[in-house]
Amino acid sequence: MNAEAKTIEERQAALKGLGTSRKRVEDARFTQGKGNYVDDIKMPDMLFGDFVRSQHPHAYVKSIDTSAALEVPGVIAVLTAKDLEPLGLHWMPTLAGDKQMVLADGKVLFQGQEVAFVIAEDRYIAADAVDLVKVEYEPLQPLVDPFKAELPDAPILREDIADAKEGAHGARRHPNHIFTWEQGDKDATESILSSAPVVAEEMVYYHRTHPCPLETCGAVASMDKVNGKLTLWGTFQAPHVVRTVASLLSGIAEHNIRVVSPDIGGGFGNKVGVYPGYVCAIVASIVTGKPVKWVEDRMENLSSTAFARDYWMQGKIAATPEGKILGLWCHTTADHGAFDACADPTKYPAGFMNICTGSYDIPTAYLAVDGIYTNKAPGGVAYRCSFRVTEAAYFIERMVEVLAIKLNMDAAELRRINFIKKEQFPYQSALGWEYDSGDYHTAWDKALAAVNYKGLREEQAKQVQAFKAGETRTLMGIGLCHFTEIVGAGPVKNCDLLGMGMFDSCEIRIHPTGSAIARLGTISQGQGHATTFAQILASEIGISADDITIEEGDTDTAPYGLGTYGSRSTPVAGAATAMAGRKIRAKAQMIAAYLLEVHDNDVEWEVDRFVVKGAPERFKTMKEVAFASYTQAIPGVEPGLEAVSYYDPPNMTYPFGAYICVMDINVDTGETDIRQFYALDDCGTRINPMIIEGQVHGGLTEALAIALGQEIAYDELGNIKTGSLMDFFIPTSWETPDYVTDFTETPSPHHPIGAKGVGESPNVGGVPAFSNAINDAFKAFGLTHTHMPHDHWRVWKTANDLGMHA
Amino acid sequence: MTKTSITLNVNGQTHETKAEPRELLIHVLREQLEITGPHIGCETSHCGACTVDIDGRSVKSCTLFAIQAQGSEITTIEGLGGPDKLHVLQEKFKEHHGLQCGFCTPGMITRAHRLLEENPDPTEQEVRFGLSGNLCRCTGYQNIVKAVMAAASELNQTEVA
Numbered sequence: 001m002n003a004e005a006k007t008i009e010e011r012q013a014a015l016k017g018l019g020t021s022r023k024r025v026e027d028a029r030f031t032q033g034k035g036n037y038v039d040d041i042k043m044p045d046m047l048f049g050d051f052v053r054s055q056h057p058h059a060y061v062k063s064i065d066t067s068a069a070l071e072v073p074g075v076i077a078v079l080t081a082k083d084l085e086p087l088g089l090h091w092m093p094t095l096a097g098d099k100q101m102v103l104a105d106g107k108v109l110f111q112g113q114e115v116a117f118v119i120a121e122d123r124y125i126a127a128d129a130v131d132l133v134k135v136e137y138e139p140l141q142p143l144v145d146p147f148k149a150e151l152p153d154a155p156i157l158r159e160d161i162a163d164a165k166e167g168a169h170g171a172r173r174h175p176n177h178i179f180t181w182e183q184g185d186k187d188a189t190e191s192i193l194s195s196a197p198v199v200a201e202e203m204v205y206y207h208r209t210h211p212c213p214l215e216t217c218g219a220v221a222s223m224d225k226v227n228g229k230l231t232l233w234g235t236f237q238a239p240h241v242v243r244t245v246a247s248l249l250s251g252i253a254e255h256n257i258r259v260v261s262p263d264i265g266g267g268f269g270n271k272v273g274v275y276p277g278y279v280c281a282i283v284a285s286i287v288t289g290k291p292v293k294w295v296e297d298r299m300e301n302l303s304s305t306a307f308a309r310d311y312w313m314q315g316k317i318a319a320t321p322e323g324k325i326l327g328l329w330c331h332t333t334a335d336h337g338a339f340d341a342c343a344d345p346t347k348y349p350a351g352f353m354n355i356c357t358g359s360y361d362i363p364t365a366y367l368a369v370d371g372i373y374t375n376k377a378p379g380g381v382a383y384r385c386s387f388r389v390t391e392a393a394y395f396i397e398r399m400v401e402v403l404a405i406k407l408n409m410d411a412a413e414l415r416r417i418n419f420i421k422k423e424q425f426p427y428q429s430a431l432g433w434e435y436d437s438g439d440y441h442t443a444w445d446k447a448l449a450a451v452n453y454k455g456l457r458e459e460q461a462k463q464v465q466a467f468k469a470g471e472t473r474t475l476m477g478i479g480l481c482h483f484t485e486i487v488g489a490g491p492v493k494n495c496d497l498l499g500m501g502m503f504d505s506c507e508i509r510i511h512p513t514g515s516a517i518a519r520l521g522t523i524s525q526g527q528g529h530a531t532t533f534a535q536i537l538a539s540e541i542g543i544s545a546d547d548i549t550i551e552e553g554d555t556d557t558a559p560y561g562l563g564t565y566g567s568r569s570t571p572v573a574g575a576a577t578a579m580a581g582r583k584i585r586a587k588a589q590m591i592a593a594y595l596l597e598v599h600d601n602d603v604e605w606e607v608d609r610f611v612v613k614g615a616p617e618r619f620k621t622m623k624e625v626a627f628a629s630y631t632q633a634i635p636g637v638e639p640g641l642e643a644v645s646y647y648d649p650p651n652m653t654y655p656f657g658a659y660i661c662v663m664d665i666n667v668d669t670g671e672t673d674i675r676q677f678y679a680l681d682d683c684g685t686r687i688n689p690m691i692i693e694g695q696v697h698g699g700l701t702e703a704l705a706i707a708l709g710q711e712i713a714y715d716e717l718g719n720i721k722t723g724s725l726m727d728f729f730i731p732t733s734w735e736t737p738d739y740v741t742d743f744t745e746t747p748s749p750h751h752p753i754g755a756k757g758v759g760e761s762p763n764v765g766g767v768p769a770f771s772n773a774i775n776d777a778f779k780a781f782g783l784t785h786t787h788m789p790h791d792h793w794r795v796w797k798t799a800n801d802l803g804m805h806a
Numbered sequence: 807m808t809k810t811s812i813t814l815n816v817n818g819q820t821h822e823t824k825a826e827p828r829e830l831l832i833h834v835l836r837e838q839l840e841i842t843g844p845h846i847g848c849e850t851s852h853c854g855a856c857t858v859d860i861d862g863r864s865v866k867s868c869t870l871f872a873i874q875a876q877g878s879e880i881t882t883i884e885g886l887g888g889p890d891k892l893h894v895l896q897e898k899f900k901e902h903h904g905l906q907c908g909f910c911t912p913g914m915i916t917r918a919h920r921l922l923e924e925n926p927d928p929t930e931q932e933v934r935f936g937l938s939g940n941l942c943r944c945t946g947y948q949n950i951v952k953a954v955m956a957a958a959s960e961l962n963q964t965e966v967a
Contacts, residue, residue, distance in 0.1 A: 027900040030908025031915060032892070033843020033883035040842040123833070124807070124826065214847045214855060214909045214943045265845070265909030266943045298848040526907025526944045694903045697946030725852035725941075732938040733947040 011607045016546060017539030018753065021690035024531045026524075035263040038218045039295045041233055046220070047076060049284055049294040050126035051277070052116040052133045053304070054108035057144075057375040057718025058155065059137040061104050064116055069129035074121040076288055078133060079280060081105040089249060092279055095272075095497055096349060097168025098178070098340035099160075100378060102276040108137070109157055109338030110377045111720055112303035117280040119292060142718035146312070146335040146372040149176040157338060157373045168340075169349040169371075178340050178371030183354040184431045189366035192327035196318030200406040204398045205787045206391045206767075208310035208335065208376070208712040210302050211383040212728065213525070215265025217305050218295030219278045221285040229256045230285070234278055236261045236553075237271040238563025239523055241497055243555045245274055250282060261553035267525035268702070269381035272343040272565045273306050303723045306343065306379030307712050310335040311353075311391045317399045323407050323414045328357055328365040328430075330395060334380070336371050342380035343565070344387045345495040345502060351387025352486045352652075354431035358396035359440050359484045359656060360418040365430040375718045384702055384763040386487040386566040393483040397768035398785060401480075401775060405784055410457070411776075412448060415482050416441065426749075433486060435654045436748050436756075439682070443744045444482055447658035447680045450742060453478075456662060464780045473668050479661035479773025483765035487757045488571025488653040497562060503648040504573035505559035506580040508537065510641035512630040514623030515547035518580070521561010522573040523553040527759055528691045529569060533577050535687055536753060540581030541588075542608030542622040559644060567655070567757035570687065571748075576647035578752035583643035587629075591641075592620040594634050653748045653756035657681040659769040665777045667804050670796030672708060672774065674737040679765070682744045684756035693741050696762045700739050703766025705731050707774075709791035729791070778802060812876050816841060817885030825872045832856045834872035835882065843883035843912040847941070854940030857913035858882050864920045864939070883912035886919055894964075895919055895957045904953035906944035914940045918954045927962060930955060 006014070016022045029035055054061075066078040081103040084090040091099045101107075104115040116133050120126035141155045148154055154176060156162050162175040169179035193199055219234030230252055236242045239259045247254040264271060277294040284292040296305065312333040318326040334350060336342060344351040350369035357365050382388065400418075404411035419440040420427050427435040448454075456478050463476045492501030505521040518537055522529060529552060534545035552558055561573060585605065592610035593600040596618055603610040610625070612618040620628075628634070629641040662676040679696050686692055709729035713721040722728045747754025767788075774790045775783060778798055786798045799805060809824040816839060823838050835841045835858070847855035849868050856868040859881040867875075887893030895915045898904070905911040914937065921928065921936040928936065933954045934947070942950060 023900055024903065026908065027905060028889075030905055030911045031883075031896040031899050032888055033841075033912040035908045035911075037845065037909065039836070039846065042837065042840065124829065212943065214853060214907070214941065215845065216847075263908065265847075266907040268943070295846075298850065298853075528906065690903050694906060694945060694949060697948045698906060698944045699946075701946035702943070724850055725848045726850060730853075730941050730943065732941060733934040733951060734938040736947045738948050739946065 008607055015538040015542065015544050015608065017535050018685065018687055020535060020688065022531055022535055022545060022688055024528050026528060026530050037215055037263050037265050038220060038233055038235055041220045043222060043291040046291040046293055047119050047121060047284065047288060048123045048126045049281055049292050050118050050123065050130050051114045051300065052118065052130050052135065054104065054111060054113045054115050056108055056137050056139050057111045057142040058140040058157065059108050060140065061106055061108060061115065062136040062138055065134040066116065068132040068134065069118060072125060072129045072132065074125035075129045076119045078129065079103065079117040079283065084283060087283065089279055089283060092249060092274065094339055094341040096340040096342045096344060097346065100339035100341055102279045107159065110375050111718055112300065112377060114276040117284065119284045119288060142375040143176065144374060144714055144716055144718050146333050146374055149372045149374065150174045157375060176373045178336055178373060179349050181349045181369045184366040185364060186366045188364050189327050189329050192318050192364050193316055193329055196326050197321050198319045198406060199316055200399065200403040201316045202399060202402045202785050204313045204315055204395050204785065206309045206311045206313065206394050207788055208307050209383065209706050209710050210307050210712050210728065211268035211270035211381065212302060212730065213266030213268055213270050216296045216298060216301040217271060217275055217277065219281045220291055220293045221281040222291035223285040223289060225289050229258065230282065231258045231260065232282060233260045233262055235264055235271045237267045237523060237525065237565045239553055240521060240555050240560045241500055241562060242274060244500065245498065246282065259555045261523045264523065264525040268384045269308060269343065269565055270306055272381055273341055275305055298725060299723045302712065302728055303720045304377050306341065306381040307337065307377055308379065308381050308383030309391060313391065313395045315395060315399045317403050319403055319407065323409050323417055325360055325362050325418045326364065328362050330356055330367045332369040334369050334371045335374050335376065336380050337374055337376040337378040339378040340371060341378035343382065345489055345497060347494055348387060351382065353388040353392050355389055355433060355484065355486045356392035356395050357429050357431055358393060359420060359482045361420045361424065362430055367431055376714060382566055384699055385760045386485055386489065389485050390764045390767060393764045394768050397481050397483065397772065401772055402784055405779060411480055412453060416444060419444065434651060435484065436651055436750055437746050438484065438654060438656055439744060439746045440482060440656060443656065443658045443680055443682055446742065446744065447660055447678060451660045451676065451678050473666060475665045475667060475777040477663040477665060477773035477777030479663065479769040479771065479776060481659040481765050481769040481772060483768065484654055484656045485761055485764050486652045486654055487567035487760065488649055489566050489568050490652055491650060492648045500562060501648065502562045503646050504561040504576050505644065505646045506573060506576040507559045507644040508580045508584055508642060510584060510626045512627055514543060514626045516543055517549040517551060518577065519551045519558040520573045520577065521559050522564040522569045525564065527569065532687045532691060533574065536574055536577045537581050540578055541584050567760045570755045570757045571653045571751060572647060572649055574755055575649060575752050576645045579647055580643045580645035583645060584641060587637065587641060588622060588625045590637055591625045591629055591634055595620050595628055650750050653684065653751060655681065655683045655756040655758060655761050657761050657765045659765045661769040661773040663773040663777065665774065665795060667799040670792035672790065672795060677737055678740045678742065679762060680742040680744065681758055681761050682746050683758035683761065684745065684747045684751065685754035686743065686745060687755060692758050695759045696741050697739055699760060699762025700766045701731055701736050703763045704736065704770055705729055707767050707770035707788055707790060709789045711789050810873065812873050814872065814875060814880060815878065816880045817882060827871065827873055829872050831867040831870045831872045831875050835867060841882050841884055845909055845912065847909065852941065854917060855910050855913045857916045857940060859916055859920055864917045883916050886915065893919065894960050898953040898957040902949045902953040902956060904945060904950040910940060910942045914942065914950060922958050922961060926958060928958060
């Protein structure tokens with residue numbers, strides 16, 4: 001069969017475009033061990049860098065003696081803040097408008113802080129020398145509890161800015177206070193709280209955790225002194241921003257810096273920020289004239305690179321006796337650690353926490369967030385979520401459950417009567433967002449029916465009776481969650497990182513023989529961009545996805561973009577891809593019309609070709625047009641077939657979902673067994689259902705980890721207690737359940753293909769679903785709320801506190 | 807520290823190299839022999855990204871001295887299959903979307919290979935238990951388990967045929 005004889009459906013299928021569960025093109029190299037991650041990079045004469053780190057959470061650095069380290073054969077140099085100071089690199093700016101020490105400048109502020117950087121011929125020598133660097137400390141009182149930060153006897157952490165009354169986000173009321181961020185109408189909300197018939201209150205803590213990608217962070221810097229060009233390979237979720245920052249910090253002109261993100265072994269937000277290791281590797285390469293590799297180990301990763309969450313959210317929710325929510329109030333104490341290094345768009349010091357009205361039509365709301373310094377590692381990244389959206393979703397989904405208890409109402413029904421209705425979209429939320437589209441009732445009803453919710457509640461009631469009768473020691477918890485995310489940052493008018501507008505980009509070149517390459521400003525860390533972006537393009541330009549190469553991550557070749565995090569790749573770069581494809585098609589239409597000897601408006605697009613209107617036998621395929629664009633002189637049209645699009649989204653996208661977790665809990669051991677997990681996601685137009693399902697599985701497993709045990713814990717002296725995988729919980733295949741996935745499809749009205757993004761939904765929605773299941777199981781025994789992580793000991797403790805072991 | 811000559815048999819090839827007694831196998835494989843399929847994820851034997859096969863056993867090469875592997879038969883992901891002939895597991899991981907970032911994949915497949923050698927017809931629970939020394943942060947394991955079960959099924963059919 002020749003190409004022309006195929007039916008429209010066959011031609012459509014051959015494209016492997018939108019909606020196809022196309023197998024991943026990335027997998028060939030990964031399954032054969034041929035990925036190229038930063039630690040795989042090996043260069044002639046490459047040196048290794050390793051850090052001397054502080055064992056003290058808070059101390060003055062009295063002296064650093066590097067002499068013994070320098071005597072070790074193979075040690076090239078040891079850098080301290082004194083060496084970096086003349087270059088102005090002993091401190092660096094953070095994404096949150098603060099600054100952070102690259103190497104300890106007279107003081108350390110968290111355990112694991114970088115104090116000195118050893119450069120040696122191999123990693124073993126570097127490690128030997130690290131042990132020989134003598135640092136004299138004068139320990140200071142640590143500040144671990146953010147609620148004690150402003151007490152009269154609290155130690156002052158940031159002496160460098162102790163007197164600054166203004167920070168990057170407005171007034172500071174205390175040297176340990178970073179900012180207060182307020183959204184919504186305080187007076188109106190407090191007025192409603194004082195007059196409402198029902199008000200439920202709760203302190204909801206979302207504990208400190210860490211994205212912990214399987215590959216740690218690292219970089220290889222290579223300063224070519226002959227050409228004056230710096231090349232930096234590294235684990236960067238935003239390579240272009242890293243290039244700009246590197247240029248501004250080092251003074252090297254931006255065209256002389258090439259930043260490359262090779263394959264990245266998972267990011268989950270951990271690889272958004274700029275870390276001291278990157279800066280030190282660059283300086284070390286400039287100083288030595290040789291390539292320098294720095295790759296952190298797991299303990300360094302968990303104890304010094306960006307943590308996530310750590311929000312204490314005090315909530316009040318007002319309602320009528322029938323359950324109609326009238327108002328929501330939230331005050332959050334945000335523990336930001338020693339430096340404010342949160343990765344949020346500049347104008348949002350608490351990210352998009354003001355999505356905390358969730359899926360509900362809440363007329364009046366108020367949110368205040370106080371950022372606080374403590375002696376803990378800096379960070380506050382969006383661990384597989386858009387900026388602070390997971391905290392917001394957890395807060396509202398706990399508050400709704402707490403309200404349901406107060407009202408003695410079914411929590412599913414309470415949600416239903418408060419959902420924003422389909423006809424209310426676009427919906428203006430009380431805290432300032434315009435939700436683009438949604439159909440929450442349909443999703444909710446589908447989810448409840450899928451799990452036989454009524455039947456589950458009946459079974460649970462019987463189980464409670466059996467427990468009370470002494471017939472069982474197992475409880476059943478039903479964890480509900482309906483979440484709404486805000487992703488795809490974002491419109492340049494209000495979203496930037498270090499001043500760089502959060503647009504994204506795609507550049508397409510169609511080759512003469514009809515295949516193509518497209519380059520984007522994003523970078524995959526496992527999301528499968530090389531597979532899915534080709535699918536978007538295939539549907540736009542009629543070239544099979546198999547004939548389209550996708551490249552990202554090399555700033556010398558890719559167009560400028562803000563990178564991959566906050567589920568922004570599909571909403572922003574995916575939109576740029578579609579728009580660039582449409583530019584290709586617009587030019588191709590002129591060429592096709594010329595070849596077909598008709599007016600431009602007399603041809604129309606059909607899957608992979610332009611057809612003369614009313615004469616379907618006369619057509620030119622995109623492949624034919626591409627060839628003609630390089631081989632024929634076409635009047636009024638430039639040769640070649642290329643396009644570039646920089647896309648500034650008009651709005652964020654608002655994916656949503658309905659998750660239900662059914663859990664069996666042994667009250668005597670605290671063990672939890674996930675019997676069933678149903679996840680319905682609505683991410684708008686679905687690009688690759690196989691990849692969506694994989695993202696949901698993975699995100700749910702991260703949510704399971706966070707809800708059931710994963711934490712970055714400090715003792716009262718500021719010692720990190722969960723600094724290795726011995727103590728930091730990552731679920732194995734043994735405790736991870738099978739998930740049931742489902743979907744509804746409500747396209748985004750403003751996105752060119754209607755897609756909203758999905759990668760982070762399961763983490764955002766999963767955590768409340770797991771946590772609600774635990775809380776729900778104990779509800780019949782008097783529990784209103786218990787904090788995460790719900791590890792076996794804490795679950796046992798909850799049962800014990802409720803007198804269930806008596 | 808003084809380096810000693812060691813001989814390592816990796817993927818059917820003999821490599822003569824020098825290493826300090828304290829050098830870990832993963833570092834010698836990756837940095838001297840340039841066999842970079844096995845990865846380093848935790849340095850404490852928890853994550854399994856560094857899993858290699860030594861004399862018919864799955865071993866985490868981040869906590870074994872290279873010199874301990876002298877005289878043994880070492881197989882890494884590179885030895886299981888390549889462009890000319892993929893191992894069934896490599897095919898099934900792709901077919902069932904059993905990987906995302908790919909960092910755990912070489913160790914995971916190497917372990918799955920040994921698991922199926924030990925137990926050619928495992929139940930799903932046996933696969934889950936057998937892979938529990940290998941962590942994955944991306945996939946949630948569901949599709950990995952599916953891929954291993956599918957590989958077992960195909961290998962068994964091939965043998966019967």
